[in-house]
Amino acid sequence: MRPCPEIADSSGGSLAKTDRRFRVQKVRDGAGRPVLVANGFRTRGRDTWPDWERLLSSQYPKNPVYRVHWETSGWLPNPTDKHSSIGIGATLGAVPASAITGVAPLVPGSALALIAYGGWSFFRSWPTARRWSDEGGRNLSQVLQKYPSGLMHKCAPVLIGHSLGGALMLSAAEQLSQSGFKKAVDSVHLLGAAIPLGRDTSKAMPAIHRKLYNYFSVNDPVLGRAFRTAQLGQQAVGQVGFGSVEKRVVDVDVSREVRGHGEYFGRVHLL
Numbered sequence: 001m002r003p004c005p006e007i008a009d010s011s012g013g014s015l016a017k018t019d020r021r022f023r024v025q026k027v028r029d030g031a032g033r034p035v036l037v038a039n040g041f042r043t044r045g046r047d048t049w050p051d052w053e054r055l056l057s058s059q060y061p062k063n064p065v066y067r068v069h070w071e072t073s074g075w076l077p078n079p080t081d082k083h084s085s086i087g088i089g090a091t092l093g094a095v096p097a098s099a100i101t102g103v104a105p106l107v108p109g110s111a112l113a114l115i116a117y118g119g120w121s122f123f124r125s126w127p128t129a130r131r132w133s134d135e136g137g138r139n140l141s142q143v144l145q146k147y148p149s150g151l152m153h154k155c156a157p158v159l160i161g162h163s164l165g166g167a168l169m170l171s172a173a174e175q176l177s178q179s180g181f182k183k184a185v186d187s188v189h190l191l192g193a194a195i196p197l198g199r200d201t202s203k204a205m206p207a208i209h210r211k212l213y214n215y216f217s218v219n220d221p222v223l224g225r226a227f228r229t230a231q232l233g234q235q236a237v238g239q240v241g242f243g244s245v246e247k248r249v250v251d252v253d254v255s256r257e258v259r260g261h262g263e264y265f266g267r268v269h270l271l
Contacts, residue, residue: 004155007034007066008143022139023069027052030064033155033186038068038136040163040194040261041129051265055191059270060158070136070168126230130194133164137171144176144184153209156186162264163222166193166238176207183209189271190214191264193238194227201242201249208248215252215268216241222261 007024024036027049037052049067056065149156161169169188176184187210201212216238218224223239241251250271257267 003031004034004064005148007036007147007157022136024140024143025067025069026064027067028063028065030062032060032063034064034066034157035060036066036068036140036157036159036169038070038159038161038165038168040161040165040192041126051262055160055265055268055270063158068136068140068165068168070132070139070165129164130167133168134171136168137173138175140168140172141175141179141181144172145179145181149184153183153186156184156209158186158189160189160191160270161193162191163238163261164194166190167195170195170199170201170204170212173204173207173212177204182206186210188212190238191268192217192220192223192258192261193236194223195237196231197235197237197240197242199237199242201244201246205246205248211248211250211271213250213252213271214238214242215254215258215264217253217255217258217264219255219259220261221259 007026035056039046039048052065052067056063144157147157159169159172161167170190170193173185173188184207186208188204188208190213193214193216204212214237218239220236220239223236227236227239228234241253242249243251252268252271254264254268258264
């Protein structure tokens with residue numbers, strides 16, 4: 001079999017032209033279909049390759065791997081920044097502290113969770129990060145629309161995302177489907193996905209050749225507390241599963257293995 005094509009380093013998308021926070025970086029050479037990974041919120045600039053290498057060691061030990069850089073670590077909405085006034089994100093970013101107090105009874109320990117995960121700065125920057133994950137998904141879909149998947153889908157990439165990186169990967173699949181690209185990716189794996197419960201997976205499925213795997217843990221404290229507080233009480237599919245009747249959407253309960261938001265890498269076996 002001929003080697004799979006390289007994936008472009010830049011999408012030329014709407015954000016990539018002006019902001020280098022979005023880019024695709026090859027982190028490992030290899031053979032077989034490419035694997036694309038995306039980290040969650042506040043990992044910008046960190047070397048997370050050892051975590052990903054451990055996760056991929058059983059299922060994709062020799063595949064080429066690309067990291068999708070996208071996120072907003074340390075960046076807070078600025079009233080003079082045009083990007084901070086878009087949609088629901090800006091509204092939630094301006095929610096007063098009293099709103100957190102109102103939600104607190106819904107989410108036990110929410111105040112402690114917010115303090116541990118960045119306090120008020122997390123609550124303010126969270127909606128911007130969510131918007132950027134969606135925009136990153138659109139940019140990634142532009143990258144993949146230019147990529148030839150190969151005969152019999154042997155080169156169709158695998159998408160894997162942790163936390164908000166999972167939201168990015170699901171967004172990319174949705175955008176590919178919307179653009180008419182069927183079976184453009186081999187499979188999608190979501191680890192502790194910071195995606196609100198109720199997301200319609202049918203929008204993404206035409207672009208996925210095999211299955212959408214959602215690894216969730218009811219014991220994930222970040223999704224159970226900080227996420228629910230920031231989302232005003234909404235649960236995450238990374239904590240409770242999609243609960244979809246679609247056979248190709250597979251919820252994988254890893255609650256016994258995973259009791260921390262960063263434990264998916266060392267304790268989950270990809271299907």
